[in-house]
Amino acid sequence: MTGAIYYARANRWLTVMVLVVATGVAVYLFGYVNCTLNPLTHVDTTMASLLPLAPAIAIQTTLATGRLQADDSAARIMSRWRVAHVLILSSMCVIALVLAAIPLTTAQSMAPAAGIKQGAVTLARNTMAFTGAALAGSSVVAPRLAWVVPVTWVLVPPLLLTRSDSAEILLLPLQPDAAFDAFVAALILFCVGTVVATRQRVVRRWHRSD
Amino acid sequence: MMTWVRHSTTGAIGAAIGIAGVLLALHARREGLNLWTDYITGLSQASIYTGTLAAGVSAWEARRTHKPLVARLLVSSRPVVAVRVAHFASVAAPLALGFVIGVALLWAIGLATGVYGSPFIPWIGALVGAILAASAFGYGVSAVSRNQWYSPPLAAILFFASYVILQLLHAPNWSRALFPVIMNVDSEFVAHVSTTMFGQIVAYLSFVILVPVLIAVAAKRRRGPSGFILVATLIAGVGLGASLIGLRNGQYVTGQNPGDFVCEGARPQVCVNPGYRAGLAKLVTAFAELSQKSSDSDLIASRLEQQVEGIGDSPTRPARSLYIEDLSESGIAFSVARYVDRYGGGIACRTSEHTYDQHLANAVVQAWLSNFDELGFGGASPMEPGAAEFRRLTALGPVAARSWFGNHVRQYMSCGLTLADLP
Numbered sequence: 008m009t010g011a012i013y014y015a016r017a018n019r020w021l022t023v024m025v026l027v028v029a030t031g032v033a034v035y036l037f038g039y040v041n042c043t044l045n046p047l048t049h050v051d052t053t054m055a056s057l058l059p060l061a062p063a064i065a066i067q068t069t070l071a072t073g074r075l076q077a078d079d080s081a082a083r084i085m086s087r088w089r090v091a092h093v094l095i096l097s098s099m100c101v102i103a104l105v106l107a108a109i110p111l112t113t114a115q116s117m118a119p120a121a122g123i124k125q126g127a128v129t130l131a132r133n134t135m136a137f138t139g140a141a142l143a144g145s146s147v148v149a150p151r152l153a154w155v156v157p158v159t160w161v162l163v164p165p166l167l168l169t170r171s172d173s174a175e176i177l178l179l180p181l182q183p184d185a186a187f188d189a190f191v192a193a194l195i196l197f198c199v200g201t202v203v204a205t206r207q208r209v210v211r212r213w214h215r216s217d
Numbered sequence: 218m219m220t221w222v223r224h225s226t227t228g229a230i231g232a233a234i235g236i237a238g239v240l241l242a243l244h245a246r247r248e249g250l251n252l253w254t255d256y257i258t259g260l261s262q263a264s265i266y267t268g269t270l271a272a273g274v275s276a277w278e279a280r281r282t283h284k285p286l287v288a289r290l291l292v293s294s295r296p297v298v299a300v301r302v303a304h305f306a307s308v309a310a311p312l313a314l315g316f317v318i319g320v321a322l323l324w325a326i327g328l329a330t331g332v333y334g335s336p337f338i339p340w341i342g343a344l345v346g347a348i349l350a351a352s353a354f355g356y357g358v359s360a361v362s363r364n365q366w367y368s369p370p371l372a373a374i375l376f377f378a379s380y381v382i383l384q385l386l387h388a389p390n391w392s393r394a395l396f397p398v399i400m401n402v403d404s405e406f407v408a409h410v411s412t413t414m415f416g417q418i419v420a421y422l423s424f425v426i427l428v429p430v431l432i433a434v435a436a437k438r439r440r441g442p443s444g445f446i447l448v449a450t451l452i453a454g455v456g457l458g459a460s461l462i463g464l465r466n467g468q469y470v471t472g473q474n475p476g477d478f479v480c481e482g483a484r485p486q487v488c489v490n491p492g493y494r495a496g497l498a499k500l501v502t503a504f505a506e507l508s509q510k511s512s513d514s515d516l517i518a519s520r521l522e523q524q525v526e527g528i529g530d531s532p533t534r535p536a537r538s539l540y541i542e543d544l545s546e547s548g549i550a551f552s553v554a555r556y557v558d559r560y561g562g563g564i565a566c567r568t569s570e571h572t573y574d575q576h577l578a579n580a581v582v583q584a585w586l587s588n589f590d591e592l593g594f595g596g597a598s599p600m601e602p603g604a605a606e607f608r609r610l611t612a613l614g615p616v617a618a619r620s621w622f623g624n625h626v627r628q629y630m631s632c633g634l635t636l637a638d639l640p
Contacts, residue, residue, distance in 0.1 A: 022367075042381045046400055047262060054381075064370045152226060152277055154370040155270065158377070162266040163237065167244055 014088055019069045020096065027062045027100045031107035034058050034130065038111045044165035044181070052165075052181045053125045055111055056133055060161060062100045063137030064154040066093060070142070070204065071150035089205035097138050097197070104130040112184070128184035136160075136179055136193035142200030226281075227308065230274045231315025234267045234348065238319040241266075243326070249544025252492045253334035254403040256323055260344055261399045265380060268351035268398050271312045273373030275355035278308045280364040298444065301433035302426065309352035309425070316348050333492035334405065339414035340469075346421030347397035351376060353428040354397070360432045394467030395459055397421060405490045406525040407470035413462050414469070420458025427451035472528030480520075484508055489523040489541065496544030503553050503588070510586055512619055514626040516561055547589070554589035561586065565632035577603045578634040582622075585610045606639040613640060 015021075038055035070092055105127040112126030137157040144156030164177040175188050182189040238260050245259025246252070286304050293300050320341055326332075355372035362368045380398050394413060403409075430451060434444040478488035482501035485508060489497055508517045520536040532538050540555045542548050557563070562579045565571075581603045584590045594607035613621060621640055628634045 019366075040385060042384060044265075045262065047258070047402060057381075061370075061374055064374070065367070068366060068370060149226065151280075151366065151369055152274070154273060154373060155230075158269060158273070158373055159266070162269060162377070166241055166262050166266065 014092075018092055020092075023062065023065045023069055023096050024099065026065050027096075027103050030058050030062050030100075031103040034104055034107040035110065038108060038130075044162065048165075048169045050165040050168075050170060050181065053111075053129075055108060056125050056129050056180050057161060059100070059104060059130055059134040060137050060157055062096075062104075063134055063157060064141055066096045066100065066138050067141035067145055067153050067204070068151060069096075071145065086205050090201060093138070093142065093201045093205065097134065100138075101131045101134050104134060124183045124185065126184050128190065129182070132182075132186075132190045132193045133180050135197035136189075139193065139196035139198070139200035142204035143196065146203045146206075227274060227278050227311040228315075230270060231311035231313075232318075233315070234270060234312055235315040235317075235319025235322065237266055237270075238263045238316055239323050239326070242323050247543035248548060249496055250493065251327075251330055251332050252405060253327065253332055253336050254405055254492075256327065256332070257336060257340055257403040258401075260320070260323075260341070261401050261403070264344060264347055264398050265377070265400060267316065267348055268380075269373050269377045271309070271348050271351040272355035272358070272376035273369045274312065275308050275352040276359035276372035277355075277369035279304075279356050279359040280368050282308070283364045297437060298430055298433040298447065301429040305353070305356055305425075305429035308356060309349055312352055313345055313348050316345060337403070337409050337414075339411050339418070340399075340403065340409065343399055343414045343417040343421070346418045346425075347399055349425045350397035350421040353425045357428045357432070360428075389466070391459075391463040391467035394462045394469075395420060399469075401469040403470065404525065405492050406472070406474050406523075406529060408473035409470055410465045410468045412465045413467055416458045416461025416464070418458070419461060420455050423451045423454025423458060427455065472525065472530070474524055474529050474531065476533075478522060484519060485517050486520045487539065488521065488536070489539070493523060493541055493544065496541070496549065499544065499546075499549050500539075500541075500552065503549050504556075506588070507553055507557070507586060509615065510618055511622055511626070514623065514630075516557070516586075516626070516630075518560075521556070550587060550589040554583065554587035554591065557583050557587045562629045562632045562634070565630060571632050572635075574635045575632055578606070578636050578639060579629070579632055581607045581610065581636070581639060582629055582634060586622075603636065606636055609640045 034055055038053060038058065040054045041051050042054060042057070044050050044052060070089060108127040108130045112124075112128075137160075140157040140160055141153045145153035148155065161180050164174065165181065168174050168178060170178070170181070175182060175186060176192050179186075179189045179192060241263040242256040242259030245255045245262060247255060282304070286300075289304075290297060290300055295303075320336075324336075354376055355369075358372035358375060359368040362371060380396060383393050383396055394417065399417070427448065430444075430447055434440060434448055437444065475490075477491060479491050479494050479497065480486050480488040481497045482505065485504050487497060487500045487504055489500065504517065504521065511517055518535060518537040521539040522532040522536045523541055524530045524532055524538040526538075526540055530538055537556070537560060539552060541552050561583060563583060566576055566579050580592055581594060584592065584594055584607060590596075590607070592603075594601075594604050595611070597604040599605045599608070610618070610621075617640075622629070625634060625638055628638060
């Protein structure tokens, strides 16, 4: 138990939890608000689809804020702890955001301007997708720069594509609740990201680059 | 390779900013067109991404190099402010340089592909200033948050969130122009408002120097008057830039047609901006077909001049306006449709009360005249209102079609046609 408390403290679980709650409040208050990502082609989305970006990046970043040196040289295998870090915090985040999004999903006037229904499913899907993208990115670039990957995913495709383009995966964060392929892709990305970023070899590399 | 990327990250991100600029600029080209104004539009659209990236990466680099900076501050014989500014310059310069190299690359691509026009230099200057200002924002966030582990993503997310909030608040145009995201659209048919761009350059550069100076001055235990004077001067610089922006309400362009035309065709003579020359032959053919269908009417003028709807739309008499979005097949048809809508019966349908049947009949005739079936009459079931009439109209031979239109042109122009009048 002491180990778990030590790990949670070293990896800033409390900070992530506070951020998750704050994001939940933001989803409840502003989730239905539309924002335009590309004014030229009028690619709109709801704030609900973008807000999971913050906790997702926090989950990835805190994976690397603990004692990397201790992680790297620990007698026991730390991969399981890191997997637990990702799974526990992501699950908490998904549950909190889905609960906060229930009023969005039931509201009749949801996303009137964008004309797309983005509620609880979108929040769960985007949390998984952004977390997966950040985790996968952390195995390529420095762990504290991994936020570049989900940020690029949110900002660049809307500048290149329009909603009428058949690019459900590239425009995944902007898809409605009903987009099944996008949900499956987010789930796969989350699993791949978790596996890739929790390997001992990756942590060793993080430690060297930190 | 990966080791190199990790050890020269700001350089790599600078390159990414340059590549993003080039890709988005090339992507902004409209079909059949190769215009510098489209490149500039693309570079401007990229500024939300490049700005967010610059803010986050600057915070990251500031955090990463914080310890060496502190060591330098302790031993350096130079003033603290100078060391801090030099540090910020080392953080931000690769990012701005990446963008500038991207623009140079774009220039080379433009020259190789025969791009029309030339870039408006103050616009590019404002874009470079915006990247530096975004870097300063990230640098400032990193300093305020004491270079914590969350500083880089916090800076990036705060920058993006600020942009979204400014959008949602519907802030006045001049205050939005102060934010270092310039998502304006350039065109061949505008006059550039240089005052706004110079105002942005002054405001951004003052802010860029102000941030490290302010951090250095705030960290000093003994603050002399020189620090305060410097800070006050830079704040005045930001104020001056803001005033210049406010002078023209943050407006970037204003409607204007330079009247620089190349013309082709006899009836009608179609005149377009030289940058659109590639589509001239197709436009002449499309309008000749319209002229043939409506030869017994004055629907078509003897001369058509390319314009943009709104301010600056002033064709020379007796020419009429022609609007072009792009030079694709549908783009040409859309140009004809917009012409027909403006000079045909569409105007009458808008200005007085008419029945649904009359609106529908007008839409069918316009779709037939322009070959632009926007409402999908051709693909609709024959049971759908207007679909069978559209098919019968398009099936008419040239002589019969001309004769039918000649007999009904007055009704069409006054929006008096009904579906029963159609063949």
